[in-house]
Amino acid sequence: MRTDNQIQKDVMEELSWEPFLNESEIGVGVKNGIVTLSGIVDTFSKKLSAEKAAKRVAGVRAVAEDIQVGVSPTYRKTDTEIAETVLNALKWNTTIPDNKIKVKVENGNVKLEGDVEWEYQRVNARRAIENITGVSSVINLISVKPTLKAQDVHQKINSAFHRNATIDADRITVEVDGNKVILSGKVRSFAEKDDAERAAWSAPGILSVESNLNVEVPEMAFND
Numbered sequence: 001m002r003t004d005n006q007i008q009k010d011v012m013e014e015l016s017w018e019p020f021l022n023e024s025e026i027g028v029g030v031k032n033g034i035v036t037l038s039g040i041v042d043t044f045s046k047k048l049s050a051e052k053a054a055k056r057v058a059g060v061r062a063v064a065e066d067i068q069v070g071v072s073p074t075y076r077k078t079d080t081e082i083a084e085t086v087l088n089a090l091k092w093n094t095t096i097p098d099n100k101i102k103v104k105v106e107n108g109n110v111k112l113e114g115d116v117e118w119e120y121q122r123v124n125a126r127r128a129i130e131n132i133t134g135v136s137s138v139i140n141l142i143s144v145k146p147t148l149k150a151q152d153v154h155q156k157i158n159s160a161f162h163r164n165a166t167i168d169a170d171r172i173t174v175e176v177d178g179n180k181v182i183l184s185g186k187v188r189s190f191a192e193k194d195d196a197e198r199a200a201w202s203a204p205g206i207l208s209v210e211s212n213l214n215v216e217v218p219e220m221a222f223n224d
Contacts (some may be wrong), residue, residue, distance in 0.1 A: 002059035004030040011035055011060070014053045026067065027049055033061035040068045045130035045138060069108070069136040077134035086110055086135075089128045096125050101142060108136035115145045117204045144179065144205055153203050157181065160199040166192050167199070172213065174200070179207040180190040186216045 006028040014107045015023040026039040034133040041047055047067045054063045077085070083105040090098040101114040110129060116122050122142045129135060154176045161169035174183040187193045195214050200209045 002033075004033070007033065007035065007057060007059045010057045011054050014057050015050060015222070017110045018049055018053055021046055021049055021053070028054075028082055033059055033060070034061050036064045036066060038066045040070045042070070043133065045129050048130065079107070081106060082108060082110070082132065082134045085132050089132060090125060093124060093128045093141045096121055096128065101125060108134055109139065110135055110137070110139045111123050111139045111141060115143050116144065119144050119205075119207060135194055144207055151180075153205065157200055157203050160202065161196065164195055164199060166195050168192070172196055179182075180210060181206050181208070182212065183208045184212040185214075187213050190215055 002043055007026055012023060015021055015026055015028070021041075025041055026037055027038040029038070035057075037050055037054060041050070047065070047069055050067060051063055051065050054060060059185070083103055085104050086105065087098070090096050090101060090103070097116060100114055100116060104111040104113070112125055112129075116125075120138065125142055126138050126140045129138060150159050154174055157174050157176075158169060161167045161172060161174075168188065171187070172183060175182040175184075181203065183196060183200060188198060193211070193215055196213060197209055197211050200206065200211075
């Protein structure tokens with residue numbers, strides 16, 4: 001079992017490994033495998049990166065994150081200025097239907113609301129504004145609501161399987177339950193399993209993929 005001192009040392013080294021993080025700005029405390037991060041960074045994305053870096057370290061049981069997002073008074077922005085910058089960032093990202101997203105900013109905390117058809121659009125909306133100066137946090141309340149019916153989504157996933165040269169579509173069963181896809185059957189390799197799961201995730205309106213695919217291990221002939 002790793003000691004708290006070992007975990008602390010590894011977390012600090014992992015933070016220094018991140019090219020755009022200044023590890024001197026972030027304090028690291030560890031007790032019973034629970035890591036506490038503290039300090040001040042200038043963007044919300046750096047706060048997220050520090051948390052992700054700590055979670056990658058072996059032995060970390062939980063992360064208590066107390067990092068504050070703050071900027072110099074010289075560069076501080078009003079909520080109105082932040083809102084305008086957020087709206088422009090969403091507008092210039094061609095993957096995001098900005099006309100369907102509402103933005104609210106209060107004390108640097110940005111709340112996103114609205115409906116999109118694809119999960120990647122919801123994710124990209126958040127990523128598009130994480131590096132904006134003045135943003136303290138992002139509350140992503142965007143909902144994924146497909147315009148297609150479950151039967152149409154099922155057909156699109158099956159079609160994607162048949163187009164993919166690495167996937168044997170006849171050996172995979174697809175079930176669509178609301179925003180969830182359930183895959184079952186057998187595949188010939190982990191690569192085929194990953195490709196099938198990726199194709200399912202790409203369907204409109206899908207929020208989760210339950211993969212019950214089994215990798216079929218070929219029988220090997222051994223000589224005595």
